[in-house]
Amino acid sequence: MKSWSLVGLASAVVxxxxxxxxxxxxxxxxxxxxxxxxxxEAVRPPGQxxxxxxxxxxxxxxxxxxxxxxxxxxxxxxxxxxxxxxxRDPFGFVPAQVDRSVPVTVGTPAELELATLPDASLLVGDLxxxxxxxxxxxxxxxxxxxxxxxxxxxxxxxxxxxxxxxAEDQPTTQIDTVYGASFVTMTAPDVRLAYREGxxxxxxxxxxxxxxxxxxxxxxDAAGGFTAAAAVSATLAGMLPPEDxxxxxxxxxxxxxxxxxxxxxxxxxxxxxxRNADSTxxxxxxxxxxxxxxxxxxACVHVPTFGAPTDVIELIVTGVLDGATPDACKGIxxxxxxxxxxxxxxxxxxxxxxxxxxxxxxC
Amino acid sequence: MALATAGLAAPGExxxxxRLLSDDxxxxxxxxxxxVDAGLIFGLPSALPTGLSTGVGAGITRAxxxxxxxxxxxxxxxxSESSETWTVTHGELRLRATGSIFHVAGRGTLALRLGLGxxxxxxxxxxxxxxxxxLMGSDLEQTATQALPAAxxxxxxxxxxxxxWALAIAGGPTGTWFDSHLRGGWTAALGVAWHP
Numbered sequence: 055m056k057s058w059s060l061v062g063l064a065s066a067v068v069x070x071x072x073x074x075x076x077x078x079x080x081x082x083x084x085x086x087x088x089x090x091x092x093x094x095e096a097v098r099p100p101g102q103x104x105x106x107x108x109x110x111x112x113x114x115x116x117x118x119x120x121x122x123x124x125x126x127x128x129x130x131x132x133x134x135x136x137x138x139x140x141x142r143d144p145f146g147f148v149p150a151q152v153d154r155s156v157p158v159t160v161g162t163p164a165e166l167e168l169a170t171l172p173d174a175s176l177l178v179g180d181l182x183x184x185x186x187x188x189x190x191x192x193x194x195x196x197x198x199x200x201x202x203x204x205x206x207x208x209x210x211x212x213x214x215x216x217x218x219x220x221a222e223d224q225p226t227t228q229i230d231t232v233y234g235a236s237f238v239t240m241t242a243p244d245v246r247l248a249y250r251e252g253x254x255x256x257x258x259x260x261x262x263x264x265x266x267x268x269x270x271x272x273x274x275d276a277a278g279g280f281t282a283a284a285a286v287s288a289t290l291a292g293m294l295p296p297e298d299x300x301x302x303x304x305x306x307x308x309x310x311x312x313x314x315x316x317x318x319x320x321x322x323x324x325x326x327x328x329r330n331a332d333s334t335x336x337x338x339x340x341x342x343x344x345x346x347x348x349x350x351x352x353a354c355v356h357v358p359t360f361g362a363p364t365d366v367i368e369l370i371v372t373g374v375l376d377g378a379t380p381d382a383c384k385g386i387x388x389x390x391x392x393x394x395x396x397x398x399x400x401x402x403x404x405x406x407x408x409x410x411x412x413x414x415x416x417c
Numbered sequence: 418m419a420l421a422t423a424g425l426a427a428p429g430e431x432x433x434x435x436r437l438l439s440d441d442x443x444x445x446x447x448x449x450x451x452x453v454d455a456g457l458i459f460g461l462p463s464a465l466p467t468g469l470s471t472g473v474g475a476g477i478t479r480a481x482x483x484x485x486x487x488x489x490x491x492x493x494x495x496x497s498e499s500s501e502t503w504t505v506t507h508g509e510l511r512l513r514a515t516g517s518i519f520h521v522a523g524r525g526t527l528a529l530r531l532g533l534g535x536x537x538x539x540x541x542x543x544x545x546x547x548x549x550x551x552l553m554g555s556d557l558e559q560t561a562t563q564a565l566p567a568a569x570x571x572x573x574x575x576x577x578x579x580x581x582w583a584l585a586i587a588g589g590p591t592g593t594w595f596d597s598h599l600r601g602g603w604t605a606a607l608g609v610a611w612h613p
Binding site (some may be wrong): 270 | 464465466500502503505507538540542544546547549551552555556557561562563595
């Protein structure tokens, strides 16, 4: 009978297939090749004597704008001191999310396999043209969790005074020690991982003006960097700061990414997140009791604006700079006597101590 | 599947009438020993651990006595499910030789049918996000084909509606030998049967 013939044929090939369902090896979406170079022992902090558990992590960058205070000219020496100690590099790479990490040894090539794409929140642009950039960060996994632990600035006040994004759970001291990255700042040569979907539009998101477009999907792209002065000039002209084309490169993920060892103090910000990415400032109401300014630097300044000068005076405070555990992440706390969280010009103020400032108010 | 065991016994013949609806409108014809059927099938996939396999099937059955019949069935169905890393689609070609015992009750026929044979599974799995990441070849998509021994035991209910046509419903447990284990499941079918 015909059906029996078919059954026989089917039975004859039993075991010849390899239906796997959801099991079996999962091909990585990309494999990055990295090599850490340099002398690690020469830059290790004196207090760290345990053998380093060196890892390299892919860290996706966020679009971040520094606050006006940090880029406008300082109005006094005291303000300059606070800005120097409390403002991070406005051109630096700012981490948004830590992807995979793998152990690495100095001088030995390593591979980092990516199992997922960066999610939409890490990409800048619309559905037809969006891109994300990542930096490969070398760190000592001191807490042994297998991932780079991000920290946040130690701003003064209550931890729940910021956005409800869970960031208050992040430590204010760096647990892992960063020893280098392929992309530290836009003012120095960098090698970055790019992930592009659709067309490429040259946004002001870690720009590489003058370099070729990153290829679609994953690519390893290099740029020589630009100066801060060039960035300011280009911004005033409504342009992106140009890169030297001779320093640019766009290549596949087969390219070996060299990561030089650097002193932790120079690259510590690679593990520091930012809660406000749009240059806005969250102002705080001064308490009746004097805050603990131990180890912090303070100054009284006019509230900075890009427009007409303002008469409103604010108190700016750095993180803890001295002491047993100085803050590794930079940040400034802003106090005003009258206003709201959004600023002094918020219509009906949420607080007003202008007629009776706290006894400790120094401005 | 296959709804075949329908109407293997003979009720009375319908008579012609000039009215649109008459006493003979739903009269059923006297069938021969052969029944052909076709319809929709549903069931647990033979190899996929989850999901619903849907498709079409057809069969033929021949009575060889008052209570026994034999025949053949074929069906095609597919199911698609996803994990975090894969989207897996299984196309299943089921081929069965059947043997039935049946009992006629008025317009209806009740049958218990045993099917033995094989299921050819065609697997197509795509790495999730692979196309966006630029993967190609087997890193992006993998295919495989495997034949699995299978059997099923179905209850079949057939109701002769008009002339040579009947409505048939079937369903019951299935067993498939996959990955060195007997995997249980179920199947169901809804269709029409025709008595030539």
